[in-house]
Amino acid sequence: AAQFKPIKGKSYVLEFDAKSDRDGRIAIVFQKRWSPYTSFGSDYSFMVKKGWHHYSLEFDPIHVDIGSDVARMSFITGRKKIPVEELCLDNVRIVEKVSHTGDLEDLPTDNVTKVIKNGEFNTGSLAGWAVKGSNPISAVINDKGQACVTATSGGSRGNNSFGQNGIQLMKGRQYTLTFEVASHNKNWNVPIQVKIGKDTPSYDTYFNKNLRISPVSQGDNKRFYSYTFEMEETDLSAGFAIFFKASNTEMCFDNITLESMDLKPLADCQTSEIPNNHIAFFGSDIDLLEGFNHTANSSVFNGLSQNRRSAVYDPMKIDGQPDASCGDSKTWSGVLVKKYGNWDQQHSNGIINSVDNTVFGDIDAVILDIKVNTDTSHLLSTEELAEQYQDFINLDIARTIDKGNPAFSFTLREGDGADDLKLERFFEIPFAFMDRWIRITIPLGEMIAYTGQPWEKNPVSLNNVLNIKLGELLLLPETKGNNFAHFGDVMRNFNTPSWNSSPKPSEYFKEHSVSIRNIALIYK
Numbered sequence: 001a002a003q004f005k006p007i008k009g010k011s012y013v014l015e016f017d018a019k020s021d022r023d024g025r026i027a028i029v030f031q032k033r034w035s036p037y038t039s040f041g042s043d044y045s046f047m048v049k050k051g052w053h054h055y056s057l058e059f060d061p062i063h064v065d066i067g068s069d070v071a072r073m074s075f076i077t078g079r080k081k082i083p084v085e086e087l088c089l090d091n092v093r094i095v096e097k098v099s100h101t102g103d104l105e106d107l108p109t110d111n112v113t114k115v116i117k118n119g120e121f122n123t124g125s126l127a128g129w130a131v132k133g134s135n136p137i138s139a140v141i142n143d144k145g146q147a148c149v150t151a152t153s154g155g156s157r158g159n160n161s162f163g164q165n166g167i168q169l170m171k172g173r174q175y176t177l178t179f180e181v182a183s184h185n186k187n188w189n190v191p192i193q194v195k196i197g198k199d200t201p202s203y204d205t206y207f208n209k210n211l212r213i214s215p216v217s218q219g220d221n222k223r224f225y226s227y228t229f230e231m232e233e234t235d236l237s238a239g240f241a242i243f244f245k246a247s248n249t250e251m252c253f254d255n256i257t258l259e260s261m262d263l264k265p266l267a268d269c270q271t272s273e274i275p276n277n278h279i280a281f282f283g284s285d286i287d288l289l290e291g292f293n294h295t296a297n298s299s300v301f302n303g304l305s306q307n308r309r310s311a312v313y314d315p316m317k318i319d320g321q322p323d324a325s326c327g328d329s330k331t332w333s334g335v336l337v338k339k340y341g342n343w344d345q346q347h348s349n350g351i352i353n354s355v356d357n358t359v360f361g362d363i364d365a366v367i368l369d370i371k372v373n374t375d376t377s378h379l380l381s382t383e384e385l386a387e388q389y390q391d392f393i394n395l396d397i398a399r400t401i402d403k404g405n406p407a408f409s410f411t412l413r414e415g416d417g418a419d420d421l422k423l424e425r426f427f428e429i430p431f432a433f434m435d436r437w438i439r440i441t442i443p444l445g446e447m448i449a450y451t452g453q454p455w456e457k458n459p460v461s462l463n464n465v466l467n468i469k470l471g472e473l474l475l476l477p478e479t480k481g482n483n484f485a486h487f488g489d490v491m492r493n494f495n496t497p498s499w500n501s502s503p504k505p506s507e508y509f510k511e512h513s514v515s516i517r518n519i520a521l522i523y524k
């Protein structure tokens with residue numbers, strides 16, 4: 001527990017790094033320090049993942065007496081379902097939430113989703129990247145396709161850096177930064193600073209993380225990091241940089257991604273509004289959701305957490321029911337399943353609906369109000385995935401396939417034929433947003449247009465196909481690893497011979513327990 005002094009009417013953000021012995025739930029409680037220990041608001045149920053991760057939580061203290069109250073903040077590990085037995089905390093801080101304004105704040109937010117360019121270094125070049133500093137610093141691509149940086153001298157001011165400018169960041173967007181780093185230093189705890197901020201005076205910071213990197217003795221010596229933050233203003237020319245503060249630093253970086261999603265928590269899912277010009281497939285007064293289900297048809301699915309014939313896996317058997325988490329409004333609740341191993345029927349079930357009297361050019365965006373329920377979801381961590389398939393893949397491949405977060409794809413398509421037009425968008429829900437109602441908005445311009453099949457896409461220009469008739473929409477469960485280019489992969493993509501032999505490897509499943517309040521297409 002810790003103490004702080006809240007101010008009436010102010011909003012705050014709690015940030016912390018946590019390492020848990022397992023995926024589990026903790027409670028965070030804010031209450032008065034002295035008797036009668038009045039709560040400053042609701043207890044927050046919070047999911048933490050195995051290993052070290054960064055978390056943030058916004059809260060608004062209530063029942064605060066001006067100038068007199070001292071608050072006690074407590075982390076409680078054993079009070080909720082899925083308890084955590086061991087929790088390590090670091091870099092805990094509470095900051096006042098400040099609203100930023102600027103000339104660019106009203107710009108549209110339907111911009112680039114893959115913000116950092118050439119972060120996988122697949123081209124074999126450092127195009128888009130630069131090294132800066134008054135001390136000797138250099139960067140090259142090694143034989144593994146990684147960007148390796150050598151800084152001969154360092155300094156506390158971090159005047160040596162490797163980074164990229166011209167990054168477009170939009171107000172109100174959630175951004176997830178991921179990267180891998182391999183240290184080739186003999187010393188442990190070598191300091192680096194990872195920063196995203198203005199590239200012009202005043203050099204305001206949007207994201208900042210100080211890390212100490214140590215070598216990893218196993219595998220390819222890489223460590224994986226992932227952080228999520230929200231932009232409070234628009235900046236069309238921000239900078240991303242990694243600063244080196246120690247002398248004789250040698251590190252290699254790979255799979256640096258900064259991905260955005262128009263994802264917003266819903267303060268009240270019961271009364272959340274949708275623009276009038278829309279077609280709804282599920283909502284307060286409509287229930288048209290349909291789908292498909294393979295789980296009941298094969299013993300392959302005997303490894304599911306529930307009986308494979310359970311109605312929770314069959315969208316055709318699920319009707320909207322009152323939901324206490326949404327003010328007893330009607331929601332759709334089921335479990336969407338993706339295989340980890342074999343690509344045969346890898347989408348074990350899913351939501352699919354027909355769309356009538358609409359062309360692609362009529363659509364402005366897709367809206368999805370959704371909540372992922374941790375108590376009934378089964379999402380393997382990267383380490384657990386590697387352990388289950390240890391005879392077929394290594395930890396590095398497991399990282400590429402999935403990192404344990406809920407992931408989905410949303411598709412608008414003419415049909416399922418090879419020549420039919422398809423628009424697709426993959427998205428991931430950060431772990432901190434599980435067990436919360438959120439709204440995801442996907443502008444049509446952010447969807448990838450192609451013909452062919454999902455595993456063999458032929459990209460087309462969206463502007464050339466706007467008059468084609470839209471036939472169906474699909475919401476499917478997916479896998480998502482640490483590489484932007486790898487979304488939806490399974491183990492068989494990396495070790496095909498093992499699945500061509502007999503007996504085949506055991507199958508494990510990524511089970512997303514979801515509740516849906518609204519699915520709608522918004523017209524222009």
